[in-house]
Amino acid sequence: MRLLRPAGGAIGFCHSLGGFRLPGSSRTGTADRDEYLCLTSVGLPVRGNPIFFLAPLAASRCAMKDKVRVPDLVRMKAEGRKIVALTAYDYPFARIFDDAGVDLLLVGDSLGMVVQGHPTTLPVTLEQMIYHVQIVTRAVRRALVVGDMPFLSYQVSPEQAVHSAGRMIKEGGAEAVKLEGGVTVAQTVRRLVEAEIPVMGHVGLTPQAVHRMGGFKVQGRSERFGARSRQQLLDDALALEDAGAFALVLEGVPASLAAEITSKVYIPTIGIGAGAQCDGQVLVMHDMVGLCEESPPRFAKRYARLWDEISRAAKEYVSDVRLGRFPGPEHAYSD
């Protein structure tokens, strides 16, 4: 299928509109072949901002029939369907999770901790994020791929944020970006959205604020110095929605607060350590598959024990080689 530029130049709105669609119309565009198909006219339930959708156009990843796009997540909330998200950082896991039906793959800056072995996410660079986003987008057919903005790639100014996020989209192939913060980053989120970069917010326990919080601590339940209060987190969520974010990660907040935020915003909330009332759930993949030396945090469920299994395999290999049990004749080439 050939890509055609519709009158009105909607090509630049690919991710925020969820494919190549003509804005403000539920009818097909004019093309020399019948390449714009009318699908439906669904309003994006963001205050005062109805958008009408046409069927997607592009080849490759963008053309897959059940490809998850930014507006689909908003629709899933409206329809009461849970959003399933996981982090991914490399090709094999991204392929496995995508095939399993995960809706959203987040290339999280948590890679600083679970892949690079740092104690915080702070050392992760934009270049490293782009590298991992490229790998994940290469693997994914269906899931929406969101690239996390690392520390100091967006805090300096809205212009810096547009430049960094633009690179995630342009060089990495991400379909959206995520950044941490609430009221204080709302202006930046607005600027990114104006630049047609879909943004996922992240409030509550925001790991890039580890030093302000004094550790990775649950937020919204005390007025302790350094912590965000319940009211501040509510204000954060509303400010991000108002700025045009299409979804919110709620991390490390009491379940009752997550439920309250979820009921007050039109956009979906995706919880991690935020209880069952969120519109979706996300886990760091290493916690989910048990690929950590220590037990995962209380809020995470371990669905496999890969650390133990891989450790067992490695020890067996070590002893097989030392004892001459590997390689066997079946592993050798004949003349």
Ligand code: KIV
């Ligand atoms: O970096 C990350 O993986 C995240 C998730 C924990 C939401 O931000």
